[in-house]
Structures are given as structure tokens and as C-alpha cells.
Amino acid sequence: MGLDFKELLLLRLEIEALNAEFAYLIDHDLSEGVADLFTVDGVYGRSTGGRSVGREAIRESYKRRKSGGPRTARHVFTNLRLTPVDDGRVKGTCILTLYARDGLPPHPADPMVVADYDDIYERGDDGRWRFKERIISWIFERDDAASPLVLGGAQEKR
Numbered sequence: 660m661g662l663d664f665k666e667l668l669l670l671r672l673e674i675e676a677l678n679a680e681f682a683y684l685i686d687h688d689l690s691e692g693v694a695d696l697f698t699v700d701g702v703y704g705r706s707t708g709g710r711s712v713g714r715e716a717i718r719e720s721y722k723r724r725k726s727g728g729p730r731t732a733r734h735v736f737t738n739l740r741l742t743p744v745d746d747g748r749v750k751g752t753c754i755l756t757l758y759a760r761d762g763l764p765p766h767p768a769d770p771m772v773v774a775d776y777d778d779i780y781e782r783g784d785d786g787r788w789r790f791k792e793r794i795i796s797w798i799f800e801r802d803d804a805a806s807p808l809v810l811g812g813a814q815e816k817r
Contacts (some may be wrong), residue, residue: 661742673788674780675739675753682734690725692771698781705736706796709711709810716811724808732759732765736776748791751778755795761807773799800807 662670677696684692694717697703703717704710709715718775724730735756755774760766774797779789797804 667741667743670743670749671739671741674741676738676751677738677780678753679786682736685733686732688725690721691718693721697793701790702792702794703790704792704794705806706794711810714782720808722812725802727807728761729763730759730761730807732757733766747782749780753778761768765766766800769801770799771801771804772797781805 661746664801669812681693681696684690685755690753691792694714697714697717700713701717702710702712711720718732735758736753737756739751744750753776755772755776756770757772757774758768759771774795777792777794778790779792
């Protein structure tokens with residue numbers, strides 16, 4: 660997929676905006692909208708095995724998470740690297756530094772996890788980029804780190 664400089668720049672801005680929206684929705688207690696950032700058959704999973712497949716399964720994961728009570732989080736995405744695959748798909752990686760604790764703020768400013776996200780982005784018929792697949796791999800973790808988000812119906816630490 661040969662893109663010129665302007666096309667690559669626009670692609671990067673659109674994918675960065677998608678990642679920013681993902682973080683914003685979760686961090687501002689609007690996680691019911693996260694599923695809409697995925698394709699209808701999108702996959703959200705962990706490298707350790709848990710997978711939610713499809714918007715409804717992803718939406719259900721966030722409903723279960725929200726039922727656990729207040730949680731404070733800030734998702735900081737950096738080091739976005741993109742590789743165009745074809746006209747409708749792009750592979751990407753980025754690093755997440757996550758600050759998260761149960762309850763209302765303020766909390767100590769120690770990261771819960773530093774993780775890699777491996778993504779496949781797909782452009783829809785409406786021209787919007789969405790996650791076709793988003794897989795998280797924890798690289799560093801705080802001693803008490805545990806994800807409250809159940810993916811695929813099975814609770815797991817990561």
C-alpha cells in the first residue's frame with residue numbers, strides 16, 4: 660500500500676484520534692461507547708487468552724466492569740507505530756501506561772501496568788477507522804495489579 664506523505668499523516672491522525680477516544684471513554688466513565696469503536700465482528704483480547712468477540716460481547720464486558728463500582732483510570736498511549744496492510748486495513752502497535760485504582764480520586768500516581776497493544780484497524784464503509792482486533796500484553800505491572808475487565812466471560816489477572 661503506497662501512501663504519500665499527506666496520506667500517511669492523515670492516517671496517523673485518524674488512528675491517534677481513535678486511540679484517544681478509546682482512552683477518553685474509559686477514563687471518563689463513558690465506557691458503554693467503547694464497543695462502537697470496534698467493527699461489528701471486532702475482537703478485544705489479552706495475550707493470555709481472554710477474548711470478547713463482537714460489539715455486543717465487548718459492550719457486555721464493560722457493563723460487568725461498571726457494575727463493580729467507581730474506578731479511576733487514565734490510559735496514556737504513546738509510541739504509535741503503523742504499518743499499512745492494504746486499502747482498508749492497517750496494523751499498529753502502541754504502548755499503554757495505565758494509572759488505575761478502584762474508588763474515587765485522588766490516588767497515588769503509580770502506574771498499574773505498562774502494556775503493549777497490538778491492533779488491526781479497519782476502515783468502514785462510512786470512512787471511519789475502527790478496531791478490527793485489539794490485543795493487550797502486560798509488560799510491567801504493579802504488585803497488586805488485576806484487571807477488573809472480564810473479556811470472553813472468564814476473569815483473569817491480566
